Amino acid sequence: MNSNKTLSKLLMVLALLISLVGIAFYVIVIVIGDEAFKPEESGDIETAQRLQNLVISPFVWYTVVILIGTLVVTVISSIISLVKKPEALKKTLLSIASLAVVLVIAYFLHDGAQVVGADGNVLEGGAENATANVWSSTGIWYSMILGGVGLALFLVDMVKGLVKS
Numbered sequence: 001m002n003s004n005k006t007l008s009k010l011l012m013v014l015a016l017l018i019s020l021v022g023i024a025f026y027v028i029v030i031v032i033g034d035e036a037f038k039p040e041e042s043g044d045i046e047t048a049q050r051l052q053n054l055v056i057s058p059f060v061w062y063t064v065v066i067l068i069g070t071l072v073v074t075v076i077s078s079i080i081s082l083v084k085k086p087e088a089l090k091k092t093l094l095s096i097a098s099l100a101v102v103l104v105i106a107y108f109l110h111d112g113a114q115v116v117g118a119d120g121n122v123l124e125g126g127a128e129n130a131t132a133n134v135w136s137s138t139g140i141w142y143s144m145i146l147g148g149v150g151l152a153l154f155l156v157d158m159v160k161g162l163v164k165s
Helices: 002-032 045-084 086-109 131-164
Strands: none
Touching (some): 002 045, 045 086, 086 131
């Protein structure tokens, strides 16, 4: 129990630090003013670019670091949780396997046809059986299959609910 309180306090301090840095970036942008970032309004392209590099670039990197940190912590805690509970690991692996089967089915359903623009020319990457074309079609089929399964399960659940009442 004591370790949970310590972890809770540590996470609260970390969240406070992240918030304070975000607030500092926000205040800097407010103080400078958003017109300074628009070269067409300020008339000085070099100053606008310098301000963008001074304020926006660190803000973007800060966001990327927070995102990567969150992703790493989430994945590690999920893996630890799965290792501690073998029955959950079994269900997770079964779910991943079923999604992989759906992906294979979707891959074999793709048509790989040419993608033609409004002018009648084949678009870049849209040649017949081009990698981007194949995976785009596979993604569409994958979404349609998963959506259909979800809709079917929703309808089954709705009918069960109607039958019970």
